[in-house]
Amino acid sequence: MAQIRIENLRKDFGAFNAVKSSTFTIEDGEFFMLLGPSGCGKTTTLRMMAGLELPTSGLIYIDGEEVGQKPASQRDIAFVFQMFALYPHLNVGKNIAYPLISQGMPRREVKQKVGEIAEILGITDILNRPVGGLSGGDRQRVALGRAIVRDPKAFFMDEPLGALDAEFREHMAEELRALHDRMNATTVYVTHDQLEAMQMGDKIVVMNHGVVEQFGVPQDIYDWPATKFVAEFIGSPPMNFLDFHGMVGTGETRVSLGDAALDIPAQREGRSGELTFGVKPEHIRLADNATYRGRIAATEYLGTTQIVTVETAHGSLKARVAASQRVTVGDHTGLHFDARTITIFDATTGRALRSEANEGVLTHG
Numbered sequence: 001m002a003q004i005r006i007e008n009l010r011k012d013f014g015a016f017n018a019v020k021s022s023t024f025t026i027e028d029g030e031f032f033m034l035l036g037p038s039g040c041g042k043t044t045t046l047r048m049m050a051g052l053e054l055p056t057s058g059l060i061y062i063d064g065e066e067v068g069q070k071p072a073s074q075r076d077i078a079f080v081f082q083m084f085a086l087y088p089h090l091n092v093g094k095n096i097a098y099p100l101i102s103q104g105m106p107r108r109e110v111k112q113k114v115g116e117i118a119e120i121l122g123i124t125d126i127l128n129r130p131v132g133g134l135s136g137g138d139r140q141r142v143a144l145g146r147a148i149v150r151d152p153k154a155f156f157m158d159e160p161l162g163a164l165d166a167e168f169r170e171h172m173a174e175e176l177r178a179l180h181d182r183m184n185a186t187t188v189y190v191t192h193d194q195l196e197a198m199q200m201g202d203k204i205v206v207m208n209h210g211v212v213e214q215f216g217v218p219q220d221i222y223d224w225p226a227t228k229f230v231a232e233f234i235g236s237p238p239m240n241f242l243d244f245h246g247m248v249g250t251g252e253t254r255v256s257l258g259d260a261a262l263d264i265p266a267q268r269e270g271r272s273g274e275l276t277f278g279v280k281p282e283h284i285r286l287a288d289n290a291t292y293r294g295r296i297a298a299t300e301y302l303g304t305t306q307i308v309t310v311e312t313a314h315g316s317l318k319a320r321v322a323a324s325q326r327v328t329v330g331d332h333t334g335l336h337f338d339a340r341t342i343t344i345f346d347a348t349t350g351r352a353l354r355s356e357a358n359e360g361v362l363t364h365g
């Protein structure tokens, strides 16, 4: 299997710049997520890595060898585009065997290999069935079997579950992840779904408008967004932003929003001007004695928790509190923020300022 590294990768389509200057490393055996909204350059990045698109500039290494100008056929990557694309006139076993037969592998070896793959995927009992009558899940397993049967260096998957309904999708996501854990194959997986990325990924790259916004393990990306874009894209509801004009000095542990002095992690870089105080819904408490205040505008009951919308002098925010807490729309309330979890952003550049809490994990693209 393979380590893949891309350096300053760029792609222009005529005058349009689709991927700006991406740099990241995918370690051997990782389940790696390329995450971002539609049109941000995920597919283009993956196609360049696979050799289906030539980079405008930048380098692509597979196991230390630079392959940026090599054709796809010499990179030994299995690209799972669309999991339902099976050969309808062949049975399950022959669908899986097809890539090996077209490589000229002897029949006995093919049979053994197909048997192993069927075992891994749990489809041994349907090897002789025509693919036509299979359930969606089995069709997907067969398509996967065909992709993994030739032991490629890596698997690339571009929104493979995109067409499925929510329940089935979750089931297949679990299966894909379990399959990965059995085979330990380097996998690069494209999705626009932040939940899917969080659940399945060992590492995540978050892209926006062709730019790598952040690169890291899911927990760090969730807890310590490097940019306001990432903070808004991840989490449901996402991080709240309170915009203010003011300053934070280096070493500072407080900021002033209106009359309230709010505790924050010790800042490693100072800034003045347009700033944003970022706090996640689950790090807000409604507390009568807190000096920062707002008016309850709405509440949404979710069973174990409720999402309470509060209007403040610096914008509206959403707090996630226990469903058992009594909340009355129209009331005024104090707001307590968990100081250790706060991120301050430079509102002009959108970048998080370094603090003692996030400095170890902040990665800008």
Ligand SMILES: Nc1ncnc2c1ncn2[C@@H]1O[C@H](COP(=O)(O)OP(=O)(O)O)[C@@H](O)[C@H]1O
Pocket: 013, 016, 018, 036, 037, 038, 039, 040, 041, 042, 043, 044, 045
């Ligand atoms: N062959 C192409 N010619 C011109 N523009 C393209 C081409 N392929 C992709 N693009 C543009 O590049 C941007 C990124 O596309 P893509 O990588 O497919 O995004 P994603 O997969 O993140 O949705 C989009 O604006 C898309 O319209």
Ligand SMILES: [Mg+2]
Pocket: 042, 043, 044, 158
């Ligand atoms: Mg795409």
